[in-house]
Amino acid sequence: MGDMSTIKTNIQASRPKYLSPTRGCVQLWSQTMIPTTREAPGDAQTPSHIFLTRAGYIRRVGAGIYNYLPLAWRSLKKISAIVRDEMDQAGASEMLMPALMPVELYSGTKRDVDYGDLLFTLEDRHGRKAALGPTHEEVITDLMCSSLNSYKQFPLNLYQIQTKFRDEFRPRAGLLRCREFIMKDAYSFHLDLEGDAGLNTTYDKMYQAYTNIFTRCGLDFSAVEAEAGPIGGSASHEFMVNCESGEDTILVCPETGYAANVEKAEIGPRDWSFDVTSDVEITMHHTPGMPGIEGVADHLGVTAAGMLKSIVMRTTEDTPRWVVAVVRGDHEVNEAKVRDAVGTSVELAPEAEAQAAGFSIGYVSPRATETIESILVVDPDTLHDANWATGADEKDHHVTGFNWARDMSTSIAADKVKVADIRNAHAGDPSPRAKGVLLVERKGIEVGHIFKLGTKYSDAMGLNVLDKNQKKQSVIMGCYGIGVSRTLSACVEMSNDDNGIIWPASIAPYHAQIIVIKPKEEGVLEEANKLASELAEQGIDVLIDDRDERPGPKFKDADLVGLPVRFIISPKTIEANSVEFKARLDAGKAQMIDRNDAIQSALDSLATAQNRRIAD
RNA sequence: CAGGGUGUAGCUCAGCUUGGUAGAGCGUCUGGUUUGGGACCAGAAGGUCGCAGGUUCAAGUCCUGUCUCCCUGACCA
Secondary structure: OHHHHHHHHHHHHHOOOOOOOOOOOEEEHHHOOOOOOOOOOOOOOOHHHHHHHHOOOEEEEEOOEEEEOHHHHHHHHHHHHHHHHHHHHOOOEEOOOOOEEEOHHHHOOOHHHHOHHHOEEEEOOOOOEEEEOOOOHHHHHHHHHHHOOOHHHOOEEEEEEEEEEOOOOOOEOOOOEOOEEEEEEEEEEEOOOOOOOOHHHHHHHHHHHHHHHHHHOOOOEEEEEOOOOOOOOOOEEEEEEEOOOOOEEEEEOOOOOOEEEOOOOOOOOOOOOOOOOOOOOOEEEEOOOOOOHHHHHHHHOOOHHHEEEEEEEEEOOOOOOEEEEEEEOOOOEOHHHHHHHHOOOEEEOOHHHHHHHOOOOOOOOOOHHHHOOEEEEEOHHHOOOOOEEEEOOOOOEEEEEEOHHHHOHHHHHOOOEEEOOOEOOOOOOEOOOOOOOEOEEEEEEEEEEEEEEEOHHHHHHOOEEEOOOOOEEEOEEEEEEEEHHHHHHHHHHHOEEOOEEOOOOOOOOOOEEEEEOOOOOOOHHHHHHHHHHHHHHOOOOEEEEOOOOOHHHHHHHHHHHOOOEEEEEOHHHHHOOEEEEEEOOOOOOOEEEEHHHHHHHHHHHHHHHHHHHHHO
């Protein structure tokens, strides 16, 4: 007896995490709800939407609102279990906040305005306004105001897994963008940035926890730098499932692994010089009603890449200063990069005020800064050529043959110009981390986002405590989100073939499917149950397709549902003391294997299914 | 929100131009024949044609309004 339990404990200790730590579950197809369909609904476009619907995981209730049927719910529970496990290990505590909340909570941070129509609001019978939570910064900060009162309580990291509501402008692609969705959101609280109790330590722990979570989910993903918030630096990372059909674009350095969202990606050093000479004379052209780059380029017979685009911005200081940002005509100015170059936050200048200051909006050139007091910021790509087309600083006029050295000698000499990376990066730009290496573009689906919030919410809502020196300090916060339901669909989006879904072992609703051929014949169903029981003993969840159907539809449905391993039991296999076996990953038909090898084949195959994407 | 499309049986769709008894395939149910990659035969159930109003002897079809859902755009887990 004692020996038995010791052995059992050892087996379980060595059992991979994608298997059930206890006995696996065994369920009959005929006794659950798996409404597969031959045809996709007309409104489904993306693979995850089509297959999750066809394979009987989800059904649409309204725009961006879905039923999670038993299969989907099993997968979602498995994802949630992984999330909980890793969050708990990283020192976070789970709790649950309400989805319904008084709207006044949001007016404190002005997010009722910032969020705008994205916030679902409703009225109760007394005419009081309420909101359905899109995230919970306000609720938890409010809670902390009354519960957090000593520096000794830090650091603190709380999370929940809960349904969120966002009145999206356009819900789409099944579970990928919903109005009601399941999210894990965590919030951490600190008094310092550095040190064991500091935000940065917790942030790094969350980064590692997220890496563990998505690895355990069997996803091919990248952690990428995202646009930083109020703190600056690399204070924000997005976790992207790599997938061609993703709507986010990221840029990757193939050499160093540096990866960033396009809006954030830095561009490596580029050669530049103001002293490029040219014989071409500067010439004025009449270009009536052509403020846009494309029209003018056409009219002047140049390409957009041969033009300079000068965007008038201003700082958001108390006494704003003008900023003229110059990039090549085919590039886009990146506001955050201009902010970093200027050293203070900037915004696009309101047209009327810029006009009043003397800027001919739509026809501005770098030369405007010679007469109007302003900061000139220039992208290096505008500085290795000498013959530019650009605005003439006069309504309805452009010039060709502009030459920095010749036509702006005073400003340049006076060192009034800043040369900096101020444009959006593109594939083919130099990597910021490795010399001579070019950035490569990839598509992804954002499933997680970690963020250093700083004191934005604590300041807005008065969350502060006394520190060791009895000084009042604003609490520093971080927040960490995972789209649980989106993770499910992102996985399908990433991993499918013409016949259906291909799950990794860890988040498949069941690990294995047993197809029973001729279940009504004597002993067949019994043999299936016996095999299922043996598999369950190993922590494998089993779905037995016991329906009295012909084999064809059962095979098709099995492909659709996409469980990693499949057994087929029939009078034939029983007679031969064998069983048919097929991994979902393998092409072709099932192979006859010895009945005694069944369990080992399943275990091996599950390991392959789980690890293949990570190996890639 | 802007632009484009859509709504007829549980699902996929035809019928609308040219108004006249509500259709097909799949699925479901019954009986029979079948049983290894979405079988066959016979039968059955199932729709106030998104909703409201109008034109007409007569509207799924024409007109007006309204709603739904989908696709393309800025935002986001």
